[in-house]
Amino acid sequence: MQLGAYRTTLTAAPLSSVFRGKMMNRGIKSRADGNSVNSKNNLTDHESGQPQVWSTSKSGYEEEFPSLSVSNRRTRIDLGTHCQPKWRKVVDNVDKLQIEPSTSISHQDDTFLPTSFGKKPLPSSSRNPMLRQTYHENGEGKRRSTFSKGTAIDEPFDICISEAREYNPLTGQVLRPGMVLFKNYIPLSEQVKIVNRCRELGCGPGGFYRPGYDDGAKLRLYMMCLGLDWNPQTRKYGERRHHDQVAAPGIPHEFTSLVRRVLDDSHTLIKRVLKTENVEDVLPAISPDLCIVNFYTTNGRLGLHQDTDESPDSLLKGFPVVSVSIGDSAEFLYGDQRDVGKAESVLLKSGDVLIFGGESRRIFHGVKTIIPDTAPHALLDATKLRPGRLNLTFRKY
Numbered sequence: 001m002q003l004g005a006y007r008t009t010l011t012a013a014p015l016s017s018v019f020r021g022k023m024m025n026r027g028i029k030s031r032a033d034g035n036s037v038n039s040k041n042n043l044t045d046h047e048s049g050q051p052q053v054w055s056t057s058k059s060g061y062e063e064e065f066p067s068l069s070v071s072n073r074r075t076r077i078d079l080g081t082h083c084q085p086k087w088r089k090v091v092d093n094v095d096k097l098q099i100e101p102s103t104s105i106s107h108q109d110d111t112f113l114p115t116s117f118g119k120k121p122l123p124s125s126s127r128n129p130m131l132r133q134t135y136h137e138n139g140e141g142k143r144r145s146t147f148s149k150g151t152a153i154d155e156p157f158d159i160c161i162s163e164a165r166e167y168n169p170l171t172g173q174v175l176r177p178g179m180v181l182f183k184n185y186i187p188l189s190e191q192v193k194i195v196n197r198c199r200e201l202g203c204g205p206g207g208f209y210r211p212g213y214d215d216g217a218k219l220r221l222y223m224m225c226l227g228l229d230w231n232p233q234t235r236k237y238g239e240r241r242h243h244d245q246v247a248a249p250g251i252p253h254e255f256t257s258l259v260r261r262v263l264d265d266s267h268t269l270i271k272r273v274l275k276t277e278n279v280e281d282v283l284p285a286i287s288p289d290l291c292i293v294n295f296y297t298t299n300g301r302l303g304l305h306q307d308t309d310e311s312p313d314s315l316l317k318g319f320p321v322v323s324v325s326i327g328d329s330a331e332f333l334y335g336d337q338r339d340v341g342k343a344e345s346v347l348l349k350s351g352d353v354l355i356f357g358g359e360s361r362r363i364f365h366g367v368k369t370i371i372p373d374t375a376p377h378a379l380l381d382a383t384k385l386r387p388g389r390l391n392l393t394f395r396k397y
């Protein structure tokens with residue numbers, strides 16, 4: 001994480017020449033550049049009067065899942081494990097990845113299957129044969145209803161749909177070499193646990209605080225560091241918090257397991273999409289030793305920046321940043337330059353996971369906007385999470 005990003009969008013105070021020099025050395029626009037952008041484009045943040053570097057020209061929303069046709073593909077459909085009608089997204093993603101015809105995909109609801117979809121049911125080795133069917137799409141036969149057939153008389157019927165599911169990593173997208181996006185990766189029950197854990201840690205010693213600078217300017221987010229503390233002003237890591245010397249809380253083991261699962265799934269996807277066995281060359285695996293947890297209120301944002309404060313070895317090896325989004329959706333920008341006009345945009349929703357490592361480790365990225373009232377209602381009901389977005393970025397120092 002670079003100071004420049006926070007600085008340019010979050011504060012109105014001048015940078016010291018030391019910081020400006022550092023940023024210029026790294027090819028990052030300094031505050032002075034921010035001002036010139038401001039005066040040229042006449043953009044000013046109404047709240048703070050600070051210069052804004054965001055462009056309004058790009059929106060990734062409509063492009064997220066373009067509609068593509070499905071044909072000649074052997075497709076396994078897992079029914080009854082989740083209630084959301086995601087089949088179209090799954091199928092579109094598979095098409096994007098050009099997965100071979102023999103590839104199987106899973107999803108959780110057949111409500112919106114096209115009429116040409118899912119002919120000739122086959123027996124499946126599922127956990128719950130009542131609710132699962134395997135289909136071959138071969139243009140014959142009729143789709144079987146899970147209701148009309150197959151309910152064994154001696155088996156209890158669960159009137160609720162189980163949330164437990166096996167995520168199919170092949171539904172992810174490789175955005176660039178080393179950059180992977182998994183939509184809807186984290187089930188709601190796990191999102192609830194993550195919020196609860198962050199709340200618990202966040203209310204304790206070393207919990208959430210509003211980072212600021214010596215001149216009194218504040219960032220537009222709340223931050224908590226796990227494992228190691230990150231000082232936004234000096235851009236250095238330490239074991240104790242820079243402002244109060246409290247030890248940074250450790251990373252909970254369930255978070256570490258999540259990162260392992262994400263990276264395993266990324267490797268499965270990369271192997272398939274990039275047709276390589278050397279997945280670690282594309283995206284090295286890590287066990288994270290630090291996590292920066294940001295909470296953005298609905299007017300929070302984060303300017304385009306690179307994450308370059310980890311150790312030179314970590315950066316050299318392309319150790320990934322694993323970013324978990326929970327709560328309200330965010331418009332996330334990324335690109336090769338610190339130029340919002342040239343950046344690509346992707347909508348990050350609650351439960352999405354984005355990974356950038358390997359060749360993409362130094363990608364410029366930022367949060368353009370938080371989109372109010374987009375968090376899942378069930379998450380809000382279960383957690384009472386405030387309006388806004390929780391983001392966890394796991395890294396290895």
Ligand SMILES: O=C(O)CCC(=O)C(=O)O
Binds near residue numbers: 302
């Ligand atoms: O909130 C996000 O999605 C990105 C956070 C980030 O880039 C950072 O903490 O360095």
Ligand SMILES: [Fe+2]
Binds near residue numbers: 002365
């Ligand atoms: Fe970052």
